Amino acid sequence: MKYFPLIWAGLWRKKARTIFTMLSIVVAFLLFGLLQGINQGFNQAVQNLNVDRLYTSAKTNMTDGLPYAYAARIKGVQGVRAVSHWTYFGGYYQESKNVIPAFSTDAEALFQVYRELTIKPEYLEAMKRTRTGALVGEKLAQQYHWKIGDRVPIGTSIWTDKQGSNTWQFDIVGTFEVPSAGMPSFYFNHDYFDEAAAFGNGVVHYYIVGIDSPTNATRISKEIDAMFENSTNETRTQTESAMMQMQLKQIGDINFIANSIVGAVLFTLLFLTANTMMQSVRERTSELAVLKTFGFSDGKVLGLVLTEAFLLCLFSAALGLVLAGLVFPALKPIFGDFKMPLVVVAMGAALAMLLALVSGLPPAWRARQLNIVDALAGR
Incomplete structure (x- = not known):
């Protein structure tokens, strides 16, 4: 915690840039929470359907x-x-x-x-x-x-x-x-x-x-359909979960749509966040060299930059997921009584950590490799 002021100062060195990056992450994870929440809600609803x-x-x-x-x-x-x-x-x-x-x-x-x-x-x-x-x-x-x-x-x-x-x-x-x-x-x-x-x-x-009994579902389904086979009104008999899945597919592959949108948004966000962190480290090259001059080890400098990326990503992602949870009740008339599944929160946290690691590690590694003489000389 004694290094927190350094991390905080580095994070807010360019306030406008930090705010806009945070807003981008918040919106991305708000979208992630809503889409994946609805997707997981449908999946849970199908799994919980009656089997008899x-x-x-x-x-x-x-x-x-x-x-x-x-x-x-x-x-x-x-x-x-x-x-x-x-x-x-x-x-x-x-x-x-x-x-x-x-x-x-x-x-x-x-x-x-x-x-x-x-x-x-x-x-x-x-x-x-x-x-x-x-x-x-x-x-x-x-x-x-x-x-x-x-x-x-x-x-x-x-x-x-x-x-x-x-x-x-x-x-x-x-x-x-x-x-x-x-x-x-x-x-x-x-x-x-x-x-x-x-x-x-x-x-x-x-x-x-x-x-x-659910164990008789297949036999009974086949017998019902066989009774009306080759008639003018042939039948299709299926379980409740199979029927729901068929109806959802008529709307579209919700899982594919949700994952595609979220994947595209997060892929774009990765470049945005990585660019922000890289630019921040590039602007502070001389400052990081001074820290090394005062005795900060290469690993400690790497840790400071990486912690900065984690703080930015995790806080913004948490805010986005909280907003998604607050928006869910407003979607009740459209999608029913869905709540934000805990698995979506866990997935969001894991994605935020991965985003922080991937976007923060390259600039953190660059800071670690800084040569004090070259950095202070502006080379």
């Missing part, structure tokens, strides 16, 4: 749909304990930016498949009795201040009813509790939707299949 659920969709495309009559045949496969279905509604509340994850479904069967969802039995009974009933995740209800008994209009970007309207009226009959990583969905009766919709009747987008 299968999803059956049309082999060609999910939006092509499957006949409603498939449910009974799928339920007859050995090892299947419950079958429900989803039809994506493309919903929004009041304005199109207020996206609502709304699905028509068979609610009673759905909650048998999704055993992690908690709902009171009386709410399921109310759903059966209410043709226009809807069950809403508690967080979603709190977000829009909905309560049981409210009649809410939900718009859709896809479906119109037989009167030509794309605004549907639903009566909230109950709420359910969703795990922290789950989606706070809006479920309504498929019978009502199928009867009132102007098109797409008699089909569903997904069958969600609850199975008795």
Whole structure:
């Protein structure tokens, strides 16, 4: 610590240059934290998906749909304990930016498949009795201040009813509790939707299949697909994690995109930081020679310059990662309830140390090799 004033003075010798270099590092690690945080968040979400659920969709495309009559045949496969279905509604509340994850479904069967969802039995009974009933995740209800008994209009970007309207009226009959990583969905009766919709009747987008054991997933998937092979509506059955990975790939290879952007930014940053450190040492050649004259060893001079690089990089990187962590809650409406994974913080710290080492070692080694006579003579 007794050498800290020397390090600090060297770091702030050119204040403007140091500030702009720090800002560059902060922005780079802010970007790194956000991109890698989202990437790791998606990976963790996929890994944490349930292993005793299968999803059956049309082999060609999910939006092509499957006949409603498939449910009974799928339920007859050995090892299947419950079958429900989803039809994506493309919903929004009041304005199109207020996206609502709304699905028509068979609610009673759905909650048998999704055993992690908690709902009171009386709410399921109310759903059966209410043709226009809807069950809403508690967080979603709190977000829009909905309560049981409210009649809410939900718009859709896809479906119109037989009167030509794309605004549907639903009566909230109950709420359910969703795990922290789950989606706070809006479920309504498929019978009502199928009867009132102007098109797409008699089909569903997904069958969600609850199975008795994850070890039977491959066998059950093959049996389901074999039942409808060579029919006009062939199926693709896959596990929950496989389905999520397929949907993410339709958006793009998030891992490749994140790594490519971060790699390009850090590669550019490496040259910027190395140039800053090299220029700083070049300007202080005579000062470093004086330190050697006063008895500072070659190794001590190397250590001073290298510590300066580490202080610059680690402090700026830490600030960037902290800012990324603070920005994450603002991304919740887009990416869900992600938090900054600790692995991203560890990766950021390792990258910052590597950046400091690679950018600081060449000028530090040059300072170590300084010849006192030549340096003081300006040669």
